[in-house]
Every structure is written in C-alpha cells, then in structure tokens.
C-alpha cells in the first residue's frame with residue numbers, strides 16, 4: 001500500500017537521520033543566548049523538548065526539567081512474572097520519523113516483531129477474524145464492503161503524504177505559532193476542514209458506507225482512542241494510520257526514549273511538581289529594570305523552592321486532573337485548565353486463561369491464535385479491546401502461545417472491570433494489574449478552538465497539539481515546533497515562523 005510514496009519518504013528519513021547537530025539547529029544566533037530554560041513535565045513531550053532545546057540553544061544554556069512522577073509520563077510499563085509490559089503508549093507508526101530518529105541517536109532498537117492476528121467482536125461473536133492468508137482477508141473484505149477497504153487505505157495514505165511535510169519544515173527550521181497554522185501548513189484548508197468535522201462526517205462525505213464505518217472504522221477508533229467515529233477527522237485519520245502494518249515499539253520499553261533523550265540533552269532533572277509560574281522583573285546592575293524572567297515555584301521531597309528562567313515550556317497537559325499550575329500576574333490571565341476534558345481509559349493486565357466462549361468462539365482454545373480483539377459499539381459492551389501482549393523485551397525463539405495456555409492479556413475499558421466481569425472473561429487468573437489513565441482528550445466534538453502554543457512572550461505550551469491528535473509522535477512534533485518557536489522568538493527571526501506555502505517553496509531546495 002505504501003510502495004507508491006515510500007521511496008520519497010525514505011529519502012526524507014535518511015536526510016533527517018544524516019543531518020547532524022549543525023544541520024538540525026536553526027540559523028546563526030542574532031543576540032545573546034538565554035541563560036536558563038525550564039521544562040515542566042518529563043513525558044515524551046518534555047524529554048524531546050529538552051533534546052531540541054539543547055540543539056537550538058547550544059551547550060551554554062542551563063535546562064531544568066521538572067517531573068514529580070516517573071520519567072516517561074504516559075509511556076510506562078508494568079511488571080508481571082519478571083517481565084515488563086507496556087501499559088501506556090504502546091505502538092509507533094513506521095513513518096513516525098522523530099521516534100525513528102531518536103532510536104538511532106540513542107542506540108536503541110525496535111522490539112522483535114511477533115506476528116499478530118486481529119478479530120472484531122460485535123458483542124456476541126467474532127464478526128471478522130483475520131486469516132493467515134492475505135488473499136482470504138482481501139476477498140472477505142471485498143465481499144462484505146466492496147472497495148471501501150482499499151479506498152480507506154488510499155484516503156489515509158493521502159493524508160499521511162501531507163502529514164509528512166512537517167518533517168521537511170522542521171528540518172529547515174520552520175515553526176508555527178498555533179495548531180491551526182501547523183495543520184494548515186501540512187494540509188492546507190483540507191486539514192483544517194478535516195479537524196473541524198467528525199471522522200464520520202468526513203468519511204461519509206468521502207463516500208464510505210455507514211456499515212463500513214460501524215463495523216470496521218469504529219473498532220479502530222475504539223482501540224486507539226476509546227471513542228467513536230464522532231472524534232475529529234484528523235485524529236480519526238491518525239487512528240486509522242495506527243491500524244496499518246509495520247507498527248513497532250522500542251525494545252526494552254518505549255519510555256527508554258524519554259530517559260535517553262534526557263541524558264542526551266544534559267538537562268537537569270528536578271524531581272518536583274511545579275505549582276506556580278509568574279513573571280519577575282530582573283533588576284540591572286546599572287539600575288532600572290532588565291528583561292522580565294519567569295519564576296517557577298515547585299514542591300519536591302525537600303520542600304518548596306523557586307527559580308528564575310528566561311524561557312519556560314509547559315509539557316504537562318493543562319487540564320483538570322492532569323496538572324495544577326497557577327499562572328500568576330499575567331495579563332491577559334492564563335488559565336490553569338483549558339476547556340475540554342480528558343477521556344478515562346482503564347488498562348487491565350491479566351495473566352490467565354481466557355474464556356474464549358465469552359467471545360462466542362466455539363473452536364478449541366488450543367486453536368485460537370487471535371492476538372488483538374477489537375470491538376464494535378454494543379449496548380452491553382464493557383471493553384474497548386482485548387489483546388494478548390508480549391513483554392517489552394521479546395526473548396529469542398519466542399512465539400505467542402494459543403489461548404489454551406495462561407498468558408498476559410491487556411484490556412482497555414472506559415471503567416474499571418468488576419470481579420464478575422473478569423470472571424466472565426477468564427477461566428482462571430493469577431495476576432491482575434489495573435492502571436487508570438486520563439489518556440487523551442475527549443474528542444466529543446470537532447476541534448474548533450485549540451489552546452495556544454504561546455501562553456506569554458517566552459512561555460510556551462506543548463499539549464495544545466493533543467487536541468488535534470494525541471500520540472507520541474504528535475508530542476514529539478509539538479516539542480520540536482516549540483523548541484524552534486522559542487529559539488526564533490528569542491532571536492527575533494520572524495521569517496522562520498508561520499510561513500505560508502512552504503511545501504511549494506521548499507520543493508526546489510530539497
């Protein structure tokens with residue numbers, strides 16, 4: 001499916017990897033560099049920000065990174081029987097070029113691939129079960145949905161082609177001051193329209209059938225975002241791209257990218273929670289007031305403290321239940337929480353023996369080799385998906401056992417599972433681990449207005465991008481954008497911000 005465009009993208013990827021520090025950093029400095037920068041939050045967004053800030057501002061700047069929890073944020077693992085399993089962000093698209101670049105830079109590798117098989121559960125039985133044979137899958141899809149399936153691949157491909165432009169822009173040092181401008185630079189009015197309508201509206205408008213949406217697209221949006229096709233069209237397309245082949249994960253756990261980038265950036269990790277950010281005027285030796293600075297107040301194990309910074313980047317979501325930062329003395333005021341809520345996803349890891357009859361399967365469990373069970377919307381459905389998962393480090397010679405053998409299953413559900421529900425799903429279980437996430441925005445209405453990247457003159461916000469789509473790569477793209485934006489605004493390089501028609505202008509430069 002990707003053959004048509006892959007060579008150009010591969011070249012772009014090679015270009016991105018081969019470009020060294022000098023190539024990646026922006027134009028020469030025009031004024032003195034900042035002395036200190038604070039990054040709030042050490043998820044993938046904060047870690048990538050620290051990495052690119054170091055590239056942009058050089059070795060002289062002090063970078064402090066505040067994190068009260070574990071480095072990685074929503075990238076996390078859970079231990080069962082001596083092995084670790086991903087319990088947060090798990091899969092990475094083959095064309096997520098930032099994540100690929102970090103792997104190369106950090107000397108990490110992709111986890112060994114274990115062949116998987118997918119099925120769709122309609123609430124009573126498996127309405128679709130992938131065969132080992134490509135031709136069988138193809139004919140089944142053709143028979144049931146006509147050319148909807150092929151057209152969907154082309155539709156996603158077209159969006160992905162435009163999405164890939166962001167890497168070229170960033171490679172040339174261009175940045176964007178809002179999510180709308182970033183989307184527009186990638187895909188013009190078409191991307192803004194996509195983000196401002198639901199996936200359902202976009203796909204019905206493009207001629208897809210309602211039954212295809214209900215039976216194929218909904219299961220994909222439910223497994224990736226725990227939500228229906230009423231999510232915005234842009235995140236919907238990201239979700240459908242996440243159903244393509246070639247998905248990968250980091251050997252040893254995705255969160256290793258965060259700790260690796262942190263080490264590489266030579267940022268100082270401060271294990272503390274930021275409570276407030278305010279502006280402070282720095283007195284000059286010559287008298288009078290100098291450039292204003294940001295005072296960051298924080299609380300750690302050794303009590304509360306504060307420090308001054310030239311630039312601050314907030315890489316924690318400014319939403320209810322996710323962070324609690326007071327922005328003091330700003331005019332216009334900056335809210336601690338922007339409108340909109342995050343969607344709860346409960347991840348339950350169970351080591352046990354699956355009760356396949358719960359899925360309406362009549363074949364013996366020893367013959368049940370499906371690894372990923374997606375679900376349609378159904379009035380009685382309590383789960384969004386069920387997958388047999390492999391450890392973050394796959395031992396050599398490992399193959400996924402059939403359902404007749406106790407193994408680790410991962411269940412996504414909107415609410416915690418009760419004992420009775422677990423007993424219905426498993427014949428036996430000896431380990432159950434539960435993690436409740438406020439996982440990603442509740443995309444219950446199209447995008448309309450996103451929070452800004454620029455909160456104040458030199459105060460930036462990374463999480464704005466999640467309202468277009470939440471994914472590791474989106475945080476990485478946002479992090480690079482904000483690092484570039486901070487650099488260009490500091491040095492007054494307006495020509496590198498919000499430029500129009502870049503894809504046409506840069507074509508001749510490549």
Ligand SMILES: Cc1cc2nc3c(=O)[nH]c(=O)nc-3n(C[C@H](O)[C@H](O)[C@H](O)COP(=O)(O)OP(=O)(O)OC[C@H]3O[C@@H](n4cnc5c(N)ncnc54)[C@H](O)[C@@H]3O)c2cc1C
Pocket residue numbers: 040041042043044045046066067068069070071072073074075087088089090091092272273274275315316317322323324325345347437438439440463470471472473475
């Ligand atoms: C269950 C689940 C499955 C997912 N699956 C995928 C997937 O397969 N593929 C994919 O690409 N994405 C996936 N995602 C989404 C992906 O994990 C996120 O988009 C991404 O990790 C967000 O990274 P971030 O750094 O922007 O935010 P976070 O990871 O949330 O990091 C923010 C950090 O800020 C810290 N913080 C909060 N408040 C403060 C404060 N006051 N002071 C200092 N620090 C603070 C937090 O402790 C946290 O560590 C999934 C997410 C979940 C929850």
